Amino acid sequence: MAFPRVLLVLLLYFSFSLNLPAQETLRVGVSHAPPYCMSDDGQQWSGMALRLWRQVAEETTTPYELVPVAHQDSLLDRLERGELDVVLLASMSPDKEARVDFLQAFHHTSLGVALPKTNSLWETIRGLFTLQFLYIVLGLSALLFIVGVIVYFLERNSNDDQFGGERSTWQGIGSGFWWAGVTMTTIGYGDKAPRSLPGRAVAMLWMLVALAVTSSLTAAVITAAQSPRFGQFPEALEAKQTGVVAESPADHYLRAAGQSPRTFDTPRKGLQALQHKELDAFVADLTTLRYLVDESRGLSANVEATDSEPEAYAFAVREGSQLREPLEQAVIRITLTRMWREIKNTYDATRNNPHDSRRQ
Structure with missing residues (x-):
């Protein structure tokens, strides 16, 4: 009578193993991209994507180690080469889907435009x-x-x-x-x-x-x-000195529109150039702009939303990876909770909106 019970236990074990492949430690690629993935000088990682991943890893009892990657653009390349098992921040597109497998998107955004701060009385x-x-x-x-x-x-x-x-x-x-x-x-x-x-x-x-x-x-x-000073996007930028992050969606979008923006390595550097009046406008991910302006004491700008170049961010795994199914189930369960909506709102909040809350 004991044999069938042992067999049942083994069948359950192998069934679970098929859902989540046995692996000592997953190599999880991260790159500094506020507010999704952020690292301080002590190599402590935080951000929207990190908070979601830690919940997913806890729910699926997945051991992992974070693998910092200098350039965000190289994350998918290293994933394809087998150097990483999971990438925590990837913008979804049909071209990229042909290379890797995306999980359920955890955040949607679009392009935003940062403009210099002006005299509020005059604007009024x-x-x-x-x-x-x-x-x-x-x-x-x-x-x-x-x-x-x-x-x-x-x-x-x-x-x-x-x-x-x-x-x-x-x-x-x-x-x-x-x-x-x-x-x-x-x-x-x-x-x-x-x-x-x-x-x-x-x-x-x-x-x-x-x-x-x-x-x-x-x-x-x-x-x-307090009507916005910004006109039709991107036509209103044609006569302006505009900045973007090199090889970013904003860069590709403006160049496709026939413009030649000035490029920067990071959004922070672009906002600093805007602060020093080297630029008339800086275009980047809306959530990133709002977060940096809200959280950085040395940066000030008016951030305006556009409906151009919508983006969806998600975790990515190698094409055909058995990790996709169990991880995606966990992502879907977590992102449907009220707790996740509150977490996401803390990173979407901005001082430009008085009804938004401060980030924790």
């Missing part, structure tokens, strides 16, 4: 002279005019000293317009107020509506006053 003033702000003023004026007309016709006979009397129709409407404006802004001078029951009913309704209008107006004015 300039934003007030835009079509968007003009539309806001015209729309609000129309609403105040309608309310003013209603109040005038309700009050002109019972409230001569404030809305009717010897005033002409337009003067009376002007009084109603003024009352609607000071009521909406909660200034409430008290120089005019409805006295009739219908007038007071409209006044009460308008005060409630004005609360919502004021909240929406505040957000709309801020948006209009």
